[in-house]
Amino acid sequence: MSLDAHVMVHRDGFALDLALVAASGEVVAVLGPNGAGKTTALHAIAGLVPLEGGHVRVSGAAWDADGRHLPAPSRHTGMVAADHLLFPHLSALENAAFGPRSRGATRQAARERGRAELSALGIGDLAQRRPRELSHGQAQRVALARALATDPEVLLLDEPLSALDPASRPETRATLGHRLRDFGGVTVLVTHDPLDALTLADRLVFVDEGAVVQEGTPAEVVARPRDRYVAHVVGLNLYAGTASDATTVSTAGGPVVTAGHDHRGPSWVAFSPAAVALYRSRPDGSPRNTWPLTVAALELAGQTARVRCTGPLDLTAEITAASVASLRLHPGEPVWASVKASEVSAYPA
Template sequence: MSTESRPGPALDARLRVERAAFALDLALTAAPGEVVALLGPNGAGKSTALRALAGLLPLTGGHLRLDGRLLEDPAQRVHAPAEERPVGVVFQDYLLFPHLSALDNVAFGPRCQGRPKREARAEAADWLERMGLADHATVRPGRLSGGQAQRVALARALAVRPRLLLLDEPLAALDARTRLDVRAQLRRHLAEFEAVAVLVTHDPLDAMVLADRLVVIEDGHEVQSGSPAEVARRPRTDYIARLVGLNLYQGRAEGSRVTLPDGTALATTEELDGPAFVAFPPSAVTLYRERPRTSARNLWQAEVTGLDLHGDQVRVELAGDLPMAADLTPAAVAELELAPGVAVWASVKAAQTHAYPA
């Protein structure tokens, strides 16, 4: 995942898939060595896009080129079947063959490509060694831990020397501790991968750690793309704001003031004019039981609607002129005697908000 300049796109796709109640229309490009994460709510089209890239779901329009080779174009009646595409897939539940050893699971792909058995098994042994699983070569999937099975699945996908690696929620089946270790290992392997990798995930941390670029999909269309830092700093939909843990509002800016459609105003430190977003983290919100004397230029009345433990903080959901989330310590929640239905005052300093063009 180098930041050096790269040649033109190795992946060039316009994925159009029409179904009875859903339509996907997604343009997707990636340079050699680039890791792209597809993010979006359930039903957004992420898995549909992945299946289309793999050749498991035919396009109804658009095209798919990989390293300049046209793999699919319905208008030209071109459709390379899945088994003929230089694509490796790691599925969410790994789909390892239960009756084969780890070694033979990894050797399966090279054997299907016509390589002799001895050569395929030697290459599989090399991949297992790279994954730190040389001692588990004879073990069948049922006796592997979740982390070990994930690494065998990754080795099997890489053993076919793919030009496109597809990862479908690759860490979703792991417990929190194993996930941390395997995420770090996966990052290292992706950094060494010279072709294109496309990752589908619901987990923002997986996306932020593993991907060079995020593509956010909602209702079958891209709504935002950019580096993890860009997307986290300037979310453009409520889904993305929740994903990265921000309160987000859209209104019209006049100087350092943004007015929302209902007339509620937010003071910021940025000078803007025209349609704008304003975002701030829940940690920027301070709560009071009585109207405070504060220098904060943003002050609203609110009502507590929910309390939820969020790491070592309590996430307080607030309704009122400006619905928002606030993060407080458990001690602060106890001191304020917060509970659903309690009336509070909420303040946010202008310096802790971030305004940007909509």
């Protein structure tokens, strides 16, 4: 199976122009800020939103192309949204069997197919429970079973894990990843969560304002982000600039020194928040990458804090909670930040 889609849609002054290509067994994650067009793309592939240009072809068959529009009920897709939308009066098994039953399978065959999917997703023992008797994570796996039981050519997942609580999300993510590895169709996953994308997807496509800003494998994107939103998602500080010599990239916030690079001209320069050291006064030794900044915000997660700073070069630092306490950091506090040249990477824009 394969997906070749070029989704062109105009809605209320918004234009979406998105190309997605995937082969059998591949998971493509589409990421972007709210309003970027991610869900619209899924609905267009499903046939719920008409194309104004482009095409949707699955395994060589035209779903949308050359004036042909295959109605949504005739498209072999499965869709799962953040809300599981299970039928409350049906058991988990009957919910899972609904998909194949609606496509013409006999009652017995549909129940056997639904039971197999529930077992594959680790909830076979919950087959007789009603949705109200399931946790949110269990109910979402039933919704996945219902979609997968139809053996879709294209599985469309719209933020499938976003409504789960922190306790059930990792387990459901792991179960979904295991099941998708055995799925022979194409999966298109829309998510805001970088962990979902990095652990589930073979390819990442970042969309902003209706257009692709970067795409590639997770390893490629993490190593060389080319957009500020992409850098935020993968957790890096990123700046545009010009490589004027073998060690310096000139940015709007001033020069950034690297350990060395072999290109000149338009460039990206990046470094990890964990590479940033914060001080209350200018550090001794005058590191080459040193900036006076102001603390704008702090976020604490366990024993780690992310400190967002503004100044000549806006950046995010990742330090220990103990360091926050010892430095007595709070919004509005002046600080000095430094980054070793060896921690900075630069690459052509």
